[in-house]
Amino acid sequence: MSIAETFAKAKSDNRAVLVGCMPAGFPTVDHSIEQMIAMHEAGCDVIEVELPYSDPVMDGPVIQKASDIALANGVRTRDTLKIIEAVASAGATVVLMTYWNPIEKYGVDAFARDLAAAGATGLITPDLIPDEAGEWIAASDKHRIDRTFLVAPSSTDERIAMTLENCRGFVYATALMGVTGARKSVSSQAPELVARIRAADPEMPVGVGLGVGNGDQAAEVAAFADGVIVGSALIRCVLEAPDRAAGLTRLRSLSSELAEGVRRR
Amino acid sequence: MTVLPDLAGHFGKYGGRFVPEALIKALDELEAAYRSAKQDDAFQSEFQDLLLNYAGTPSLLYPAKRLSAKLGAEIWLKREDLNHTGAHKVRNVLGQALLAKRMGKPRVIAETGAGQHGVASATAAALLDLECVVYMGETDTERQALNVARMRMLGATVVPVTNGSRTLKDALNEALRDWVSTVDTTHYLLGTAAGPHPFPEIVRDFVGGIGVEARQQSLDQIGRLPDAVAACVGGGSNAIGIFHAFVPDEGVRLYGFEAGGDGVQTGRHAASITGGSVGVLHGNRTYLLQDEDGQTIESHSISAGLDYPGVGPEHAWLHDTGRAAYEPVTDSEAMAAFQLLCRTEGIIPAIESSHALAGVAKIAPRLREELGRTPVIVVNLSGRGDKDVHTAGAYFGILDPVETVVPGENT
Numbered sequence: 001m002s003i004a005e006t007f008a009k010a011k012s013d014n015r016a017v018l019v020g021c022m023p024a025g026f027p028t029v030d031h032s033i034e035q036m037i038a039m040h041e042a043g044c045d046v047i048e049v050e051l052p053y054s055d056p057v058m059d060g061p062v063i064q065k066a067s068d069i070a071l072a073n074g075v076r077t078r079d080t081l082k083i084i085e086a087v088a089s090a091g092a093t094v095v096l097m098t099y100w101n102p103i104e105k106y107g108v109d110a111f112a113r114d115l116a117a118a119g120a121t122g123l124i125t126p127d128l129i130p131d132e133a134g135e136w137i138a139a140s141d142k143h144r145i146d147r148t149f150l151v152a153p154s155s156t157d158e159r160i161a162m163t164l165e166n167c168r169g170f171v172y173a174t175a176l177m178g179v180t181g182a183r184k185s186v187s188s189q190a191p192e193l194v195a196r197i198r199a200a201d202p203e204m205p206v207g208v209g210l211g212v213g214n215g216d217q218a219a220e221v222a223a224f225a226d227g228v229i230v231g232s233a234l235i236r237c238v239l240e241a242p243d244r245a246a247g248l249t250r251l252r253s254l255s256s257e258l259a260e261g262v263r264r265r
Numbered sequence: 266m267t268v269l270p271d272l273a274g275h276f277g278k279y280g281g282r283f284v285p286e287a288l289i290k291a292l293d294e295l296e297a298a299y300r301s302a303k304q305d306d307a308f309q310s311e312f313q314d315l316l317l318n319y320a321g322t323p324s325l326l327y328p329a330k331r332l333s334a335k336l337g338a339e340i341w342l343k344r345e346d347l348n349h350t351g352a353h354k355v356r357n358v359l360g361q362a363l364l365a366k367r368m369g370k371p372r373v374i375a376e377t378g379a380g381q382h383g384v385a386s387a388t389a390a391a392l393l394d395l396e397c398v399v400y401m402g403e404t405d406t407e408r409q410a411l412n413v414a415r416m417r418m419l420g421a422t423v424v425p426v427t428n429g430s431r432t433l434k435d436a437l438n439e440a441l442r443d444w445v446s447t448v449d450t451t452h453y454l455l456g457t458a459a460g461p462h463p464f465p466e467i468v469r470d471f472v473g474g475i476g477v478e479a480r481q482q483s484l485d486q487i488g489r490l491p492d493a494v495a496a497c498v499g500g501g502s503n504a505i506g507i508f509h510a511f512v513p514d515e516g517v518r519l520y521g522f523e524a525g526g527d528g529v530q531t532g533r534h535a536a537s538i539t540g541g542s543v544g545v546l547h548g549n550r551t552y553l554l555q556d557e558d559g560q561t562i563e564s565h566s567i568s569a570g571l572d573y574p575g576v577g578p579e580h581a582w583l584h585d586t587g588r589a590a591y592e593p594v595t596d597s598e599a600m601a602a603f604q605l606l607c608r609t610e611g612i613i614p615a616i617e618s619s620h621a622l623a624g625v626a627k628i629a630p631r632l633r634e635e636l637g638r639t640p641v642i643v644v645n646l647s648g649r650g651d652k653d654v655h656t657a658g659a660y661f662g663i664l665d666p667v668e669t670v671v672p673g674e675n676t
Contacts, residue, residue, distance in 0.1 A: 054561040055434060055546065057441040058285045064428050077558045100283055101545040105559030127283050127548075131273065152287035154448065159289065177287055178446040 001093050003122050003146050003169035006045055007205040007226055016222035016262040019207055020044035020255060021097065021231035023052050024083045025075025026066040026238070033086045035238060035251055040092035042252040043259025047087050048124065048229065051080045051098035058099075058126040060181030062232035066239060077102055081118045088119030095148065095169075097124040103136070112139035122146030122169045130166035137166065148172050148207075151197060153189040161200045170205040170227060173197060175212075182213030182233040191224045214254075218261030228262050269582065274462020277585060280578035282461040284441070284548045291448040296463040298368045303470075308367065312360055312471075319392070320348050320355045322474065326482035326643070331609040332622075338629035339639055341491065342646045343479045343507060346614065352648030353472055353503045354385040358454060360471030362389035365452035372396040372451045376440040378405055378433035379569030379652065380412025382456030387421035389454075397421040400439045402432040405569060412652065430563045433573050437547055457500025458577035461548030465577050472506030479643055480510045487641060492632060493518040496645040497620035498591065499535065499571035501580045503647035508589060518590070518632075521580060522624030524566035525593030535564035536593040537576040538584050546574070551581045567596040567656065568616040570648070598623040600660055603650065615648030616656060622646075 001009070010017045020039040026032050036047045052067035052075055059067070080096070088094045096115060103111045115123065123145055128136060130149055140147050146169025151160050154177060164171055173194055176187035190208050197206050208221050209229030221228045237254055241247030269276045282292060302308040316322045325344040333340045345353040365373050373395050377383030383399040390397035399416055403425040406413050416423050429435035437460075444453045458468040476494075483490050494511050496504035498521040511517045526534035534540050537552040546553045546561060554562040554574040566572040583589035599616060602623035606614050614622065621644050632640035650657065658664045 054429065055438050057438050057547075058445070060442075061428070068429065071560065101555070101561075102559040104545055105555065105557070126285055127545075129282060129284075129286055129289060132281050132283060150286045152285070152290075154287055154290040156290065159286070163286065174285070174287055177448060179442045 003046070003093065003095065006093050007170060010045065011226065014265060016225060017045045017207070017227040018043060018218070018259050018262045019046040019048050019227050019229040020234050020258070021048040021050055021229065022234060023050040023063065023066045023070050024080035025052060025070035025073060026235070027069050028073055029075060029079050029083060031244070032070070033083050035248065036083070036087045036092065037090045038248050038252050039234065039255045040087065040090060042255035044255050045093065047092045047094050048231070049080065049084055049087065049094060049096050050231070051077065051096060051102055053099040053102060056099060058179055060179040060232060062235050062239065063180050066235045077106055081114055084115070084118040084120045094120045095122040095124060095146070096120050097126065100125060100128045108135045109139045109142070112143040112145050116143040116145055120145065122148055124148040124172055126150060130163055133166065150174055151193065153177055153193050157196065157200065160196055164197065164201040164204050167204060170207045171197060172229070173206050173208045173225070175208050175210045178210065180210055180231050183211035186217050186220050187211055190221065194224050215257035215261035218258045219264040222262040222265060228258070230258055269579070270462060270466055274466070276579050276582035279551050279581040280462055280465055280549050282548060283545045283550065284461045285445060287445050288448065288461070291444070292461055292463065294368065295364070298364055299463055299467050302364060302367055308363065312363055315359045316356060316474065320359060322348060322356065323478040324348055326479055326486055329610050332606060335605060335609055336626050336629045337633060337639070338625065339641045340625065341483070341487065341641070341643045343475060343643060345475060345503065345645060345647045346612070346618070346649035350385045350388050351651060352381055352385070352615065353475055353506055353645070354382050354456065355388070356474060356506070357456070357468050357471045357502060358382070358385040358389040361452065361454045361467070362393045362395060365395060365454070366393055368452060370450055370452040372398070372447065373454045374398045374400065374440050374443050374451055375454045375456060376400050376433065376436040377456065378402070378436070378572055380405065380409040380416065381570055381648065381652065383421070383423070384412055384415045384419070386454050386456070387416040387419035390421060391419045398443070399423050400426050400436040400443070402430070402436045403427050404431040405433065405436070409569065432563070434547070434561060457502040458505045458579060459500045459547060459549060459551065459575060465549065465579055468502050469505045469509055469579060472502050473509045475503070475506040475645060476508060476510030479507055483643060490514055490517050491643040492636060492640045493520055493628065493642045495520040495522065495621050495625050495628070495642060497571060497617050497647065498523050498576060498580060499573050499617065500575070501577035503645050505577060505579055507645040508583070512588060519583065519588060520624060520628060521589055521591045522594045522620045523591055524568055524571035524620060525595040526565040528595050529593045533565040534593065535566040535572050535574065537574060538580065538591040539593045543581070549578045551578045552576050552584070567599065567660070568620065570615065570617040571620065592624060592627070594620045594623045600657070602626060603657060604661070612646070613650035614646055615650050616653045618645070618647045
């Protein structure tokens, strides 16, 4: 299913989309595939694969640690594409989140081509703003990859409008001024930001990320957003589990809890 | 001549802004504050007053006669090592701390490698009554404990960074993460002429006095412009500081010497331009050390201040246009030059600046042949070597075991 179809279907079911994030190759290529498929089966509508990067400035300690483990175990960009292919063939809607340099190094057009061939429907770019994205916009148009740029509570109305014009699929609203990682409570800045996005473009689906860690928080965000994005809390299931089986069990259990949360409206 | 960067912060294809959207507003505010400060006489005179009466600039342009005789060139040293806090960096921190005040931000954060920028930031923060937090890789806090103590004496909080390679690049990542969360109250006092726009331009302008002074001093003391200007390049702030005023003088050759570590061919180096490739790191497009997947490769240099896997975008542009030439200098070449300056001039240079001196030793015979006479070379002696006494003492094995300053340093 494309991102647009996923959001449209959720809307007709009167619920929000659950986006679950997991770094590719964490802790190994095969294990990350298994985890992503488990998340998909347990209720994540969209699997957000994060390409591990040496300098993830937007990420908090949990995702940093998971990315470091993946890189230390030798994950390569081509492995990430393989992982996407495996998870997409299992029936999940897959988007990739990556910092910009690995794409620039791969070759922007070639990356868009191979990303589309692997079955990903979209790309989230945490450190690429539309102002610098000319080459990416051309390549993603050519290879039909949806573009998700970020907006933040600090974004001006002009920048929100400009960013929305360049997004396709959904826009990523960072709920608070900070890095990724679950928080005790959902940011009060998030509803206001979503309202500003809706005022600029009522049609664009809005995914809210940063700080969501359990079913109640997912329900809270689902009340005002089209999509709930969860990363660190899911990764922690694997990171902190005593063994592999326990990690998968926790991951399935949290995914179901979150999936129940996004249906509570 | 075209004025660079352009309005979006590009030097040709380099520079720009590759940062999370959350930081864009802060960068826009910083740019607006800087544009207005640039036109504001009160701001400029306050900055000049601090440079003159606090930092001890203009720094001397000193004819190094015994060194000149050894190297076969007429060498003039721009004595930034004599500035307060011991390096050119004081110029940048004073400028940015004044900007922070102007923007009404009571807190500054900084990244530091060897600790020099951290100490300079802590100094400016103490002087201007700002809260100061310095991020420093845990590996660096261990090998530069003295600077950690200096920062704390000056009232700064030093945060050891334990993720990634636990060095300067990770300290920079952590400072950016702090900034995303605290941008309303905090100015990021970036330490080199790199990072997202407008930092490369702001830092260049604040340290640009080095070149302006050196150019005028050359005219006054030498009676003409030099044949060449040389500087070491890590992130590249001291080099851009001395180059910038000379860029329009086509007869003046510009040389940047990168940290070649064990030698560029060994892969253990910090030479981003001569041993790296084009990519995006820490908010700007530039040359950097990266593997074939675009993952940053750790840099290696005996000089902690040059031990960084990227370089400022204006250097990338000066390299591509051919206006400046960049060459690597190995650890051992730099240490030989370090010793030479100590013994010929009675000046202990920073190991960073020793790279520039070693580079000059290499280009002097070439320039002599090309010009058919003794070349006149201005070298930016960007910092003093007090902070490097441990490293150099261990390198040369000049301390007896009983005289060891730091346990194990002679092994």
